[in-house]
Amino acid sequence: MISPRVFSLIFAALACSSAAADPVYKSVDSAGNVTYSSTPPKGGKAEKVDVPPPPTEAETQRAEERMKKTEEMSSEMEAQRREKEAAQAAKEAEEARLREAQKPVVIETPVYAPQPDYYPPPGTRYPSGVPIPLPAPMPRPR
Numbered sequence: 001m002i003s004p005r006v007f008s009l010i011f012a013a014l015a016c017s018s019a020a021a022d023p024v025y026k027s028v029d030s031a032g033n034v035t036y037s038s039t040p041p042k043g044g045k046a047e048k049v050d051v052p053p054p055p056t057e058a059e060t061q062r063a064e065e066r067m068k069k070t071e072e073m074s075s076e077m078e079a080q081r082r083e084k085e086a087a088q089a090a091k092e093a094e095e096a097r098l099r100e101a102q103k104p105v106v107i108e109t110p111v112y113a114p115q116p117d118y119y120p121p122p123g124t125r126y127p128s129g130v131p132i133p134l135p136a137p138m139p140r141p142r
Helices: 004-019 057-102
Strands: 024-028 034-037 046-049
Antiparallel strands (some): 024 034
């Protein structure tokens, strides 16, 4: 792809060369095709086209400055767009993380974990000062 700077230089060179060239003629044939040529067609009707003068050095310089400013603005806007997209992606990732954290935990297979029996050690008392009774002994099988 041709960069804008190279394109403008090529355009300026072509414009300068066309100013020194022969006049340009425009002709239309019976099928409606338009042809531009430096010589008029034989026996045909041709219209002479005025070629504008090439740009001056000052105009070329101003155009290059505008192009440079436009490229700088484009780069700044691209950086801002990327920052905005990164911030949006971070926000979406955080929202997804929060949604995932709020989901209930589902245990697919129940887990049985027996709880130990708790008996207070001998001599332990209730806050009122009454001793805690020990569990009754189990009867013996006969």
